[in-house]
Amino acid sequence: MATYDLIVIGGGPAGYVGAIRAAQLGKKVACIENDRAGGTCLNWGCIPTKALLKNAEMYLNLKNKAADFGLSFDNLSYDWSKVIGRSRQVSDKLAGGIEFLFKKNKIDYLRGTAALAGNSPTGSVRIDVAGTDGKSETHEAKNVLLATGCHARDLPFLKFDGKRVIGAREAMLMPEQPKEMLIVGAGAIGIEFAYFYNAYGTKVTIVEMMDHLLPVEDTEVSQTLERAYKKQGINFLTATKTTAAKVTDSGVELTVEPVKGGESKTLHGDVCLVAVGVGAVLPAGCEKLELTDRKFVKTNERYQTNLPGVSAAGDIIGPPWLAHVASFEAIHAVESMFDPKHQSRKVDIFPGCTYCHPEVASVGLTERACKEQGIAVKVGKFPFQASGRALAAGEPEGFVKLIYGEKYGELLGAHIIGAEATELIAEMGLAITLEATYEELENTIHAHPTLSEAIHEATGVAYGRAIHI
């Protein structure tokens, strides 16, 4: 048995980041992981999918755009197993990197499954660890950070079977490329896999209950994405619900009907990817842990749960389920543990990115949300069609849309669809954190020619001073 200042359960973007920060504060730390360091993000989420999407983009560019750039070749082909293999290699490399970071920061990395085992007489939290090597141990820590993340949720009539009805994890490992794929849910995961499989010629159909693809994004962004997807040949049924499913050896049949009522119809696919959301993974011994009504772990402003000495961060405490949010939460959770004066912050402003093509990225409020909250705004929108850099790169799709408060001109939200949108959004996040107003944006010289000029120009549009439109 060992005694720690902090035991982190889970080695994902919340867990490993929290462990490293605590080690930086001079604490004795252990991190327990039952799969592989890096969590969903690095092993089964963000990173391997970005590798797949890059493959898809390259393939599509060669297939569709090469001629525009004066390239020609015969017999363009691909090796599916190498497409999948490259994605796994990237994950393997990064997972090893995290184990190195644990060593560098003198964090005990324990491979196994953890369970909360009550408190010691001194008030420390006991953790049972069933090691992957078969050995069982109990450790004690003054503080525990729960960072066990989430698993994909399925539907009552559409249960995961790992073969025909699959989640994201199986979707990135498909040994053979499906001919027809059904995707339930048009959030980031559904949209990214739709782009990927469609690029390689799978016939993809997305079913979404809400009115638009990427329903949390600004409506104009969703509409632009819908046009782009239509052009790429991706089918989608929005405002449509799935009511029944039939799974056979040869595939899946979904019965769908419009949400508002109307004629139902049947869709067929070799596989059906269910991407409708996630549920918290709770370690054993969490029976007394207080949960929210959506069954995520309830935490206060300092990320403490109702159990003494037990904090939680990351996907397990509820939306938004994003790696960068999880890391932020873990840092605040750990600093709150060890520094009573730490001003802890819950997440309110965060960037959200979808890596389809065109990319979608946003931070802050949508125009729709401002309207709902009764905030008077000034909106500026600048299309990449008018950007020299975008045209030179052959990426004229999309726009930058900025939302400023009418009275004080503070940046409230930024919505970008187009090439490199996920990189451009960083400046907007900083601007909102710094509570910048349009004057700061306008008075910042943006390099020419870059895509970021569109941000400058969108600000100009909002205040009637744009030059290039």
Add this chain to the structure above:
Amino acid sequence: MASYLKMPKLSDTMTEGVLAKWLKKEGDPVSIDEDVAEVETDKATMAMQSFDEGILHKIYVKEGESVPLGAHLALILAEGEEPPANADQPPVVATAPAENQDVASMKTTSSTAAIPTPVSVAAVTAPVVAAAAPVSTETTRIKASPLARKLAREHGIDLGQVIGTGPGGRIVKNDVDTAAAAPAGGGGSLGLLPRAQAKANQTIPLSNIRRVIAQRLLESKTTIPHFYLHIEVDTEPLMALREQVNAASVGSGGPKYTVNDFVMRGLVLAIGSVPGVNASFQGDSILQYGEVHLAVAVAIEAGLVTPVIRSAQSKSIRELSEELKALAGKAREKKLTPNEMTGGTITISNLGAYGISHFDAIINPPQAAILSVGTILKQPVVNDQGQIVPGQRMNIGLSGDHRVVDGAVGAQFLSELKRFLETPVLLIS
């Protein structure tokens, strides 16, 4: 031969000194050991004597000016000696001062080798050095977001008065909103009494002594794990004895003993039984002192000083009483020498004279304990027969450094002290 008068090191923690007053002017003759100036150190104001004799030829440092140790204060020439070519300017000090070459010294320069160096030297030095660095005259930049600035302008809020909660203490929108929502000053008045006139805020510059108090006590309170114990002492026997002793003593021309004198003696005796409180935390060890050098907190106009009664364990109540009177007198006249203010192993602070019933004192590092003595209160007490009768009680507190003194040790010490004070004949025997 020409020699320079330099800022001497007058206390362990001193890194600079203020030339408070020149007692000689240019052209005056000075002799060895004669007072030439008054210097304010971090602890007190002291007279500075000359090491050489001759004529005070040139003064380099004006009254009120603060200069680092070893800085040239004045040039002394032998009678009839021609001034050197550069006599109008002090030579540039190249390196740290060599104390032994100073031409001035304090009257009391006896060795302090046996006295532990306060651990706070480094901590005290840092801010003083920082203060000596050139001070920017620019007004402090207020960190506030552009939105917060706009909002503040609109609401007429002075951002200088707003506490920022953003990253790095930056003032953000929320902070201005909070400030704007706060009620605008002052509640209602009963209208019975004329209200006091508003006075302008006053900025009082820190004296050296105040700066050291601030630094040392902050360091003590933030780095020493303080714990506090209190005990009630029945002072009836003590007061009766004191009356007899004083009657006899004053009659024969002796001193009049204060309650504090008895407590000091009791403290020394209690340390004899529980020596663990007379100690100091040394990082990797605890130093338990063989002698009791008793520091006594004395309030003076400029702040607080703690003159030390050396080897208090071997002194009678009369010696303790007389020595404290002498030290307190010197403290008030700012005549304490550094040696008289350093090397204490435990401190006693008594606020009984102000009617304070009980309080918790902050430990005087590197010591591990301080005694806080309250006033004697007449109060109803329950006697051995279970009756409520008028009685007298004095509250004595102990603030202990838990790294050195555990609760039980502190408690044993206080209960020993109580035993001595309630059997006061032990104090005068």
